[in-house]
Amino acid sequence: MGAPYEPYTVFGWKIHRKTLDAGEKYIAKLPKDVIRERIDNISFWVKGRIEGKHTNPAYTDPIRPRVAGFFTPTDAPELVLSGTIEFECVEDSEWWCVNYISNRKKLPRMKSLVLKAGETVPLNIGDKLLVCRGSGAVSEKSIPPLTALDVKNEGQILLAITDLYGLYFL
Numbered sequence: 001m002g003a004p005y006e007p008y009t010v011f012g013w014k015i016h017r018k019t020l021d022a023g024e025k026y027i028a029k030l031p032k033d034v035i036r037e038r039i040d041n042i043s044f045w046v047k048g049r050i051e052g053k054h055t056n057p058a059y060t061d062p063i064r065p066r067v068a069g070f071f072t073p074t075d076a077p078e079l080v081l082s083g084t085i086e087f088e089c090v091e092d093s094e095w096w097c098v099n100y101i102s103n104r105k106k107l108p109r110m111k112s113l114v115l116k117a118g119e120t121v122p123l124n125i126g127d128k129l130l131v132c133r134g135s136g137a138v139s140e141k142s143i144p145p146l147t148a149l150d151v152k153n154e155g156q157i158l159l160a161i162t163d164l165y166g167l168y169f170l
Helices: none
Strands: 006-010 013-020 025-030 041-047 049-054 083-089 093-099 110-115 120-123 128-133 136-138 141-143 147-150 156-160 164-169
Touching: 041 128, 041 164, 110 120
Parallel strands: none
Antiparallel strands: 006 013, 013 093, 025 083, 041 093, 049 083, 110 164, 120 156, 128 147, 128 164, 136 141, 136 156
């Protein structure tokens, strides 16, 4: 059975990590229609596959599977209809959530980072990046998962040692 939400505080924001095993289910209840920009959770999937179905008969589009790299600010539908979405984990899964209520009715501006093993990305002064899953290296220094990088020096490059999933706090 998956673990309860694991709370973390990163760059002053509360963020939660969730894992579920294949076969486990969960339900998301949406009391009203909402546009993507107003969703009260920012979620980022970093492992596995979760499939869902919507109970609202007006919802005719299939629910996009939640797979590694799915990021709600860019991948959720433009309009999320009210109702209940029933999700089932097809594979062991992991995702990260930033909740509006947990963060004093605010959400950070964020973007996701997905690198395949061997890929690189430059880091700029002021970048704030949480490595959620995978490992990397900066200037030959190992960067394990659950590392928060607050970039203070120019010219740094993040190299993904394994597939790497991260969240930038903008």
